[in-house]
Amino acid sequence: MQALVAKVMDKRLIDLLDLWRAAGPIADPSARFSAHADHLLVIDIDTAGNRYTHYGRAFVRHFGADLAGCVIDRLPADILPADRRGMLDFDYAYARRVRRPLWRSYTAMFDNGAQEETWQRLVLPAGGDRLVVGAYPVMVRHHEDPGAELLRMVLDRVPVVLNDDDGIDDLALSLRAFCDHQIHLAELEWRATRDSLTGIANRAHFHHLAGMELDHARRMGRPFTVLALDLDHFKRINDRWGHATGDTALRAFVTACRQALREGDILGRIGGEEFAIALPGTGGEGARLIAERLRQQVEQVVLRTESGETCAMTVSIGVVSWTERAPASVSPDDIAAMLNRADTALYRAKDGGRNRVEVAPEE
Template identity: 65%
Template sequence: MRDLVVQVMDSRLSALLSQWRQAETVEGDPAAYFAAHADHLLVIETEGGANRYAHYGRAFTACFGQDLTGQVIDLLPADILPADRRFMLEFEYGFVRRTGRPLWRSYTALFGQDLPQTWQRLVLPAGNGRLVVGAYPVDVPPPAQGGEALLHLVIDRVPVVLAEDGGIEDLALSLGAFCDTSRHMAELEELASRDSLTQTANRRHFEHLAGLELDHARRMGRSFALLALDIDHFKRINDTWGHAAGDEALKAFANACRLSLREYDILGRIGGEEFAVALPNTGPDGARVIAERLRAAVEELVVRPAKGELFDLTVSIGIAQLREGDLTVETMLERADQALYRAKNSGRNRVMAEE
């Protein structure tokens, strides 16, 4: 079995594993200790019960376009860490901390220029609750038979526990349990982050995603804007045509907004008939153009409730722009709301920017 692992494991990970086995403990900075692998190394520390990147190798920055050093892993956006991989990482890190045993696996995902690549990764305990993760891209293995083909298949689906002699000690969990649990976790995360009626981000998820964009804009010195939207006279809709018609109006409104926004804009429902939009890399002029486009799209809507009557919608919109002292999305939303109230008081169905 040891020879089989040698044949399948990437040689760079084999060197990392050998260096780790020679050290009784890793003193000081693990990235410095494993300096030869630093570009392909992650150092994971615990912070308030969560996992945080203490070191984030340059190879990962090149793949994902962001340096995530210092970031808490379970707060990363889904385009960087989808729900199924978030579960995978949490499981692997918890397993290695509990058992003190190294885990090895491979995974295929979209990296770099959105091209599928296969990487092998090795998770190692480094003392004091720290973990060292080495990961390298590997070539697609040639067609193989027998044990080598089976081992490629196994490590692509479930983490493998490595024994002291360099062979395989065990599987971290069964293939079926890993796949079923991973799928279940992805479904739960989707339910927890989406508004069930409009299929937009709920308030918690919107503030999380918008907060990531705000932090990125502050670090990179880029523009960033928020829109606060409120459907005009929404209570009148519910009182006149019933709550079912109100639900249809909300769904039609959300769909019109999606069609009018750019792919990377973030739409969320933050209250009953209140929505918000985060606009990355958008200055005052661009934010007004997008807001007016949203307003016009909603004005053209015709909602057909079950009773057969028709009614239309309008929306009032407030704009807030990122300022030097803005540290949270809530601060910007407060100013966008103030501009929204001015739009309401000025006659509704209009866009107002913060003063």
């Protein structure tokens, strides 16, 4: 098994493992593993949770943020998605418990989603409540040795525990447990990014998705529009027929929006009866027509309450667009700023009598 590990493990991780096995306690991980500093994480457990006390520059480049000093458990979902958080939580807890190196391979989108890469990661107990983690991008290559190829395939699915002789001691998960674990992570990711009532993107996830589309629009010189929407007199529905009817109204509103929108448009619930929509590749008159079509679609919704009464809905919409003609002073990379401008147009629609579409003037 030792020979198979040597064939499959990245040479840089082999060097890191040799340094870890060197005699003596690891008082200063940055000094012991200085050759790997850019690809190294040091994690200390304090009263707040798992905290990065060293965050290598390679991770800053690939993930777009320096998380040194941050508590992992408190990172927002747009920085650390639920699936990755679950994987890290499992690996770190397991390595601390067994006090042995944990080795795995994983494939994900890096460089802010620009490219897919495969990395190998080694989690090393460093005494007390400290872990040292090294990770490097690797070229995926198939091995002629059937044993090495099998190990590579297993490594892509479950973490491997190494023994004192650098051989394989155990699998951290059975394959059945791995499948159950992946299903659980998928459920966690869905809950972290979705509004529980309507199933559409929650506020944070909307900002994340819309932000990526806005950045793409800027790079490609394409128009981009954000709509701010607010259901008119929604409080009256809750007060008259109860919150259950209000929830039904919100779900019916989302259904109407989906019928009026295109496949690539992004719908999110910002809070309460407030919603937002991103329209990639659309600006000007095209965006206004979509907003008007959506307003008419909602106007046609009729709900029947438990008492047999009918309940109608209308929506007010504010529209703000960015185009390649925007002056340099306009920052196209801030969805929050665009939503603020769309909200201003939305309130003009409210003041103008509701059930209206108002377009923000170009800056």
